[in-house]
Amino acid sequence: MLYLDSExxxxxxxxxxxxxxxxxxxxxxxxxxxxHIKSEVITINLGLAASMGSFILAAGSKGKRLALPSSRIMIxxxxxxxxxxxxxxxxxxxxIMRIRDNxxxxxxxxxxxxxxTIVRDLDRDNFMSAEEAVEYGLVDRVLDYNKQTDSQL
Structure with missing residues (x-):
């Protein structure tokens, strides 16, 4: 990311x-x-975004956090x-408690x-569908099945 941003x-x-x-x-x-970088970071979940994978997914640029329809997210x-x-x-x-609080x-x-709500939902493995992750706020939308993905961004 640092290299791409610098280019x-x-x-x-x-x-x-x-x-x-x-x-x-x-x-x-x-x-x-x-x-840190200036570039917009578009995050796309293909399959499973669990644990820190879900955190990084949610950290993408607002409006550009995406998931494929069959993907799963776990916090x-x-x-x-x-x-x-x-x-x-x-x-x-x-x-580890300080890290959890952060x-x-x-x-x-x-x-x-x-x-x-976050404390409650992090208590145990909490799996969500792509649509549930949209409702929760981890992703902004679920991509449609088509060949023009870039036009959806």
Whole structure:
């Protein structure tokens, strides 16, 4: 994204997502890049956008967060694990709670849902269809089946 933006920031960047998720820290790095660049970032869900994949999907440019009709979106709270001495586990637990609180605020900002709603909905794996994701505010619309996708953007 940084390279494409530096080459020509007047052109949109298309970010196709089919992801079960991954590292929260890596996902936040992608989010930060998306917010930093001048280029519009069009996010398109093809298949599954789960966990941090759903977060990155929702972080696309407003009005340009898209999903294919059969795609699925899943949100949940961040997961982690710790082992070692009790104090080390306590520190790790506090860290993941801070990350969760930050993600709640960011999801709320991106979707328009209240933070209380986000907290409730992140409690367990929460799967949505493309249409449900539109209603929730994670994506702006579901693409139609046709060969002129670019004209829909």
């Amino acid at each position: 020509d920031n007047s052109k949109p960047i298309y970010l196709y997502i089919n992801s079960p998720g991954g590292s929260v820290i890596s996902g936040l790095a992608i989010y930060d890049c998306m917010q 949940h709270q961040p997961m982690g694990g710790a082992q070692g001495q009790a104090e080390d586990i306590k520190v790790e637990a506090a860290q 993600l709640v605020k960011m999801y709320s900002m991106m979707t328009g849902q209240t933070q209380d």
